[in-house]
Amino acid sequence: MKHILLCLFVFVSNLAVQAQSTGSVRGVVRSEGKEVPFASIGLKGTTLGTTADEHGSFVLSKVPAGSYKLVSSAVGLLPTERNVSVAAGQTTTLNLSLNPSANALGDVVVSGTLNEVIRSESPVAVELYSPKLFRKNPAVCLFENLAMINGVRPQLNCNVCGTGDIHINGLEGPYTMVLIDGMPLVSSLSTVYGLSGIPSSLIERVEVVKGPASTLYGSEAVGGLINVITKNPAKAPRFSADLFGTSHRDVNLDLGVARKIGAASTLLSTNLYHYNQRRDVNDDGFTDVPTQQRVSVFNKWTWARPEQRVANLAGRYYYEDRFGGQLNWTPEHRGQDSIYGESVYTSRYELLGQYQLPVRGQRLMLSGTFNQHRQNSAYGTTLYRALQRVGFGQLTWAKELSIRHNLLTGATYRTTWYDDNTPATATTGPNDTPRNAPDLVQLPGLFAQDEWRLTPDATLLMGLRYDYNSRHGSILSPRLNYKWGRPDGSQVWRVGLGNGYRVVNLFTEDHAALTGARQVVVPEALKPERSWNVNVNYNRFLQLNSGATVTLDASVFYTYFTNKISPDYDTDPNQIIYRNLNGYAVSRGFTLNTDVALARP
Structure with a gap:
């Protein structure tokens, strides 16, 4: 019993000593007089940090006595640093003010x-x-x-x-x-x-x-x-309308309605476009631009959840009728050879949603999409009917390991199903009987991204992705990014090195050429198209004495591209041969954007 009391006495004494050698910092984060919810606060050079609550209040406890720089930041606001002294056994009150970005x-x-x-x-x-x-x-x-x-x-x-x-x-x-x-x-x-x-x-x-x-x-x-x-329904205008027309007699109408229903907010948006003038300025009897009639309806819902967790669901339906060809063409001539015309009917719907899993202290985001695209086209006498369904799911986990270290990992799955009326998706069964063979590609993958704040001015980002394609096998794609910039955002340098890849869908990118009796031949195991890219970007923000601001954005890029997959129609007139081309391609260049904002209108 004596030993237990002695241990308890030593433990309590250590807690008392520790409490006397540490202090705390509390305060409120504001911007232009308004409280800033969920701002990030941390002590520079340490792993001590916290997040403000919904009212902008924060508390940093068990801070060793000493002098520090208190760093605070929030989305859409410029980060700031304040000196703070922490005394043992005392609470320091320090209110923080974040300024809106000037650019x-x-x-x-x-x-x-x-x-x-x-x-x-x-x-x-x-x-x-x-x-x-x-x-x-x-x-x-x-x-x-x-x-x-x-x-x-x-x-x-x-x-x-x-x-x-x-x-x-x-x-x-x-x-x-x-x-x-x-x-x-x-x-x-x-x-x-x-x-x-x-x-x-x-x-x-x-x-x-x-x-x-x-x-x-x-x-x-x-x-x-x-x-x-797209807009957040909770913040969208209750009603919006935009009517646009030109002297060519095309009319575009956008309508948007937003409202709140209990804990949910919804946004309904409609787009209507009509252009039915068969314009022929050069008098060749052919339309100069295609006629178009289009309707698109979009509906998005968001739900308010505890701790600002994300939950949204959206859907869109799209239909379009396009025509181009001889001026005297009518829908009765569709697919016939008497009068030439190209008529395209497009019907498409999309579903997408995001849901943040209710795991305390973790940011786990589940997102998914599904879309179906139906194409009904007539290019003269050539009829093209295609249907494509794409499903996508993704789970990501974001973790702030420390005030200077962020980790993001994720798992994805994508499936693409495609069918059309061409020989590209046809095969032969027993006794050479024709049989439909839709194309199906499955693409599961994993990725990780590690972001290090090396210094207050420099950040290093490293990423790697692994995909397994049901047609091409394993694919790796790494990347490396480095950023250096002043804390006020007036000058930023970025250098990026990355690898990109593309899995070619053989049957959707040259669909007009796949009609007829040609046989699709893939004589070798195709490799995914690859590219390596280097990009150097520079941003500069200048505040002139007159009050005007100048923003410069310059980039130099170099892309090295290999494994181009291209169809060969010339080797055999009865075949379409797909293979990786030998050689490479290079794309390089320089871009410069300059924006000037005057102090007066």
């Missing part, structure tokens, strides 16, 4: 790291565009609006039917991944259709990453990615 570098981005970060702190160069920019040069759809972005080029591949794709830094459209709310909804069969019909009333911002992003997003993100972030 675009303070905006929030997610595409570079799958985490919400201030743009100036992101080790990956992410370009950010809001609907305000697009309204300065109105267009009927997002596909045309992207032409305003430096290094991004929407290209029209067919003047008759109006299909096209998006090029980034000189690489072809199939190497650009298009995301909606961070999820790959737009497949290779529908790149241009996925961007048409997205109402401006729906877009919160558009994020563009130039260069390979396969480490986080998998196949198709070789040239870069475009991530369309």
